[in-house]
Amino acid sequence: MNPLQELTTRLRGLLSPAQVITDRQQLRTYECDGLAQYRVIPGLVVLPHDAAQCAAIVGHCAELGVPFVARGSGTGLSGGALPHAAGVLIVTAQMRSIVEVAAADERAIVEPGVINLDVTKAARPHGYYYAPDPSSQQICSIGGNVAENSGGAHCLKYGFTTNHVTGLELVTPQGELVSLGGRAPDPPGYDLIGAFVGSEGTLGITTQVTVRLTRSPEAVCTVLAGYVGAKEAGNATSAVIAAGVVPAAIEMMDALAIEAAEAAVHCGYPAGAGAVLIVELDGPAAEVDAQFARVEPLLREHGAFEVRVARDEAERALIWKGRKSAFAAVGRISPDYIVQDGVIPRTALPEVLRRIALLSQEHGVRVANVFHAGDGNLHPLVLFDDAVPGAAAHAEEVSAAILDLCIEHGGSITGEHGVGMDKAKHMPLMYTSDDLDTMQLLRCAFDPAGIANPGKVFPTPRLCGEAPGRRKGAHPLQEAGIAEVF
Amino acid sequence: MNPLQELTTRLRGLLSPAQVITDRQQLRTYECDGLAQYRVIPGLVVLPHDAAQCAAIVGHCAELGVPFVARGSGTGLSGGALPHAAGVLIVTAQMRSIVEVAAADERAIVEPGVINLDVTKAARPHGYYYAPDPSSQQICSIGGNVAENSGGAHCLKYGFTTNHVTGLELVTPQGELVSLGGRAPDPPGYDLIGAFVGSEGTLGITTQVTVRLTRSPEAVCTVLAGYVGAKEAGNATSAVIAAGVVPAAIEMMDALAIEAAEAAVHCGYPAGAGAVLIVELDGPAAEVDAQFARVEPLLREHGAFEVRVARDEAERALIWKGRKSAFAAVGRISPDYIVQDGVIPRTALPEVLRRIALLSQEHGVRVANVFHAGDGNLHPLVLFDDAVPGAAAHAEEVSAAILDLCIEHGGSITGEHGVGMDKAKHMPLMYTSDDLDTMQLLRCAFDPAGIANPGKVFPTPRLCGEAPGRRKGAHPLQEAGIAEVF
Structure with missing residues (x-):
């Protein structure tokens, strides 16, 4: 029996039949994530229900040397959840409990399969929300957000996912379940949470995430400004930032993107605009008023021929609908x-x-x-x-x-x-081979066998076990002939 | 020749006589940092002038297996720069160049020996400052701030050192000079900068730091509030935060601390106060006014018998002088x-x-x-x-x-x-042995021989090379009998 067959047999003993997928047609539905230009049919798909199952699955992978790839909602745009043909795809979509909303501590504790927007929905009655907001927030999962250190329109003011995670429970590539951090910020010891967030599945699988909740602002002011072209809109952006104002978001769309969005969702952007800016201000009402008084003249001075302020939630939602649907809308043109x-x-x-x-x-x-x-x-x-x-x-x-x-x-x-x-x-293009080797020291420490999402992030895998600073040879998986699908 | 003697000989060939200290009396001046209850005379002290010298020194340490400890200004309060009796203390005080103030990018690039406040002095003409402000900011070094992930009064609003470092050049415990990050936030790959900041000298030595500069606020409002006791002041603090206001700082001093500060610097805090709060608001003037209008009634509602606003920079400075000198002032009582x-x-x-x-x-x-x-x-x-x-x-x-x-x-x-x-x-008290083992995976990846600041941070060193999850034995340095000074 090859290692993958052996793994399948073991996992069938551990999980219910519905949790272990081997049917070729069903496997095919997992062949890519949001980046459809790469497709690989996974060797096996499993859907754990909890952290213990997740740890057991990875433990068996480690024993048998089978590569594993984690997948949340599969909305990623860099192929981070592209499956491995000789490996197992671990789908966290069924780990979808919001364990606790601890409003007094400004934290929520959630499982990795929880949808980004559902954290905000759970926090809203307490006067809070979850700040990082990828355009895919209605379907993407927190586990995927952690893996990719996802951003979003409002990360300009509020920071990326890494600024909103204070605790993690995770399964290491050795199959150990460990905790990092907790509810308090900046705990003693190494900031491994920081290193884990954005590690794209190469250091293990998140099984529980403690996120920071952000207080819902008293006031929000959404401004839509129309420009003749992207150059003017770009200059206006620089001017706002240079004035020391930090809006919650400054988004730009050019003529082609506007055309697509109008066709798709009729967002009513200024007619004839070669570019639009969406500038959102939020905070205490008095502060938002003061910011608007600074921002509006700057937008006009740099060429806005129309500056429109959303008068109510419906207008605000329509402005954002144009922006958030823009990627999909481009499919119409x-x-x-x-x-x-x-x-x-x-x-x-x-x-x-x-x-x-x-x-x-x-x-x-x-x-x-x-x-x-x-x-x-x-x-x-x-x-x-x-x-x-x-x-x-x-x-x-x-x-x-x-x-x-x-x-x-x-x-x-x-x-x-x-x-x-x-x-x-x-x-x-960005890093020397020494820089990349230094990063892979961490990879080797967590995953010496190279079974956690192999082939991703690093152009050349480091052969773990060699002394730091030495040149690397072929990757063990390549030597074993099972990485050839990449 | 023992390894330390061999190292001394090699470094004498590499550095000028004034950079290599072996005289017992001179060595004694380095026997402790700001935590004087632990004292160890270092085996050797060296003062590199640049990154290349730093890398060469550490390279020789790695070859010879000699432990090294980095020291900036020596103001640390946890004994992080306590020397090693059989090792070398690498003092970065002579690496004190401000390499560049890149105001357009909101960054400064500095050497590790640069004094914290000097970054602000260099940035101020451009309308910027460096936000993290330990009480020791007039003497502590950026390299030490990076090692300890230093905080300060204004970290409430602006975050700790880790939130202000976007790039690092460092010497690994193998003696390699590598770069992490740069001027842009959130670069691709693992966030090793995050892990390095706060690693207390156990992962290497910083030789150049790229820090974020923060725009000098248009307005600053410093409020001093007097309370009968710490309980009332604590409740007022909770009320301000619960109202959703984030002041730049909220500092508290109790009766004994006030007594000491008054005796030392005559700061003129409210007579008869059992506790004072210093609440500082900053930002655009209109925003500060709006925040003050929310904060002042909250301070009074929770028992402030006096609320005083600094009318000018001199009054503001005096309020802060009382707070920032408080530790030293306690020496008077x-x-x-x-x-x-x-x-x-x-x-x-x-x-x-x-x-x-x-x-x-x-x-x-x-x-x-x-x-x-x-x-x-x-x-x-x-x-x-x-x-x-x-x-x-x-x-x-x-x-x-x-x-x-x-x-x-x-x-x-x-x-x-x-x-x-x-x-x-x-x-x-905070971590299980599995949690600590997981952290030490990183330590072992960077410093398998355990020569970078041994004996610090971790209660029990992990024997590197053992499989993750296994129990650990004695540390190689302990086995070699040279860690007994701890």
Whole structure:
């Protein structure tokens, strides 16, 4: 019996039949996450109900040397939950309890399969919400958010997932169930929570998360400003930040993104706008008023031909609907598209947007821009039609050139979507091999056998056990011939 | 030649005579840091001038198996920079360049020996400052702040050192010079910066730090409120936080601390106050006004008999002078004292202060309280006279009992002073041996030989190389007989 068969037999003894999936058709439904350009049918899928089952599954993987990949809702955009053909996909969707809402401590304790927005729903009656808000917040899971250190529109003011996790229970790649941190911030000892958040499933599987709750603001002011072009909107963004105001969010959409959103959800953005900014202010009412008095003239001075303030929750929701549905909406104006994710210093916004427009013209490839302008986190959508031979490759080329632009301007290869499968190859653009080796010291410490989400994040796996600083050889999994699916 | 002699010979070939200290009298000046109750004369002291020298020194330590301890200004309060008798103390005080103030990027790049306040001085002309402000900010170094994840009065609103470091250059315990992060927040890959900040010198030595600069607020409002006792002041603190206001700082001092501060710096706190609160609000002027309008009635409703607002910078400075000099001032009313550092949930403040008062009465030991009330970070000062036989031990007992109180109320054994030498023994109060083993996986990955600041943070060193989850034996240094000074 090969190791995967042996694992299947053992897990059938441990779990109910519905929790162990081996049927080829059912396995196929898990072949990709939100990044559909990579597809691998998993060797086996299991759906644990609790932390103990999770630990037992991973323990058997460790004994048998079977790779495992964790998956929450499967909405990730970097292929971080791409399955392993000779491994097991551990789906946490059935671990969906909100264990406790501890409002007095400003914390919620949840299982990894809990949907992001459900944390806010549970906290709202207590006057709190969960701040990190990926566009996919209605379906993405907290476990996935932890793995990818997910961001969202409001992370400009409130920070990323890593700023909102104070405690973790997790299963190490050795199958041990351990706790890190708790309800208090900044506990003594190493900040392993910080290292674990954003480790993209390469250090183990989260089984319980303690998150910080944020007090619901007394007032929210959502401003929509129309500009003739992205350059003007970019300058206005820089001006607001330079004035020392930190809005809850500053989002930008360009003409193509606006067109798509209008077609999809009729969001009623200013007619003829070449770009819009959504600026949201929140906090005590008096503070929001004071901020608005500073922000409005800045938006106009930099070319806004219309500045509209949402008068009620319905108007506010419609403004955000346009933004949050933009990715999906682009599907209405193009059969296929690549979602890129890169970061640049805010000061470089106008220049990089100009260069992206140039790239688009030169290559005859349409690029829609929808992004978190306030923190310089770009999401260019590169449009193409897969039915046209060579179009996908051409779009990939433009997409990669945009990433090069980000690096050239002192930025980063990913803002919030993660490295995953998709960008492991780009890591050497940002890090030397010594830097990457240093990171993999941690990987080797937690996962010496390299069975936790192998092939992700790092372009070249480090052979664990070699002395730090030495060059690496082939990865044990490669030597065993089971990593060839990558 | 023993390893230390061999190291001395090698370093004499590498450094100038003034950089290598072996004279017994000179060595003695380095025998302790700010925690004078532990003293060890270092085997050797070296003062590197730059990162390359630092890397070379550590490289030789690694080759020869000689333990090393890093020291900045030596102001730490947990004995984190306590030297090793058979090792080398690497003092970074001569690495004191401010490499760059990049105001447009809101970053400063500095060497580890740079004094905390000097970062603010360099940033101020650009309209920025460095937010973390330990009471020792006029003398403590950034490298030490990074090692200890230092806090300060304004960390309530602005976060600890870990929230202000975006890039690090460091020498690993293998002697490799590596870079982590840079100017951008949340880069891809593991957050090793987060793990390194607060690792207390056990993962290597920082040689360059990229810190976030914070925009100088438009307005600052410093409020001094007098209460009959600590209970009332504690309730007022809880009320302000519960109202959803986050002041830049909420500091509390009790009667004994006020008495000491008045004697030392004549700070003019409200006459007859059994406790004072210092509440500082900052931000845009309109926002500060709005916050003050919410805070003032809350302070009065919970018993403030006097609420005074600093009218100018001189009054503000005097209010803070009383607070920031309080530790030293206690030396005027007691020949000796222990500075304790613990954290409790803010909601437990009144109860824990009551229990501390009870402990003080029962034992006949005076305890002064000076602390960061806003984030529940207590600093009880336990007073004693070392000339009285048994008094020191008695004070230690009360100090330890206060720490037990913190744990009992769901708190932590240290808020900002670190674990160091002093509290390694208390770590098992917060963590299981599995939790501590998991942390030491990281230690072993960076420092398999255990030469980086051995004996600190962890009560029982893990024997690196054993499989995770197994029990540990004696530490290699203990086996070699050179760790007996601990």
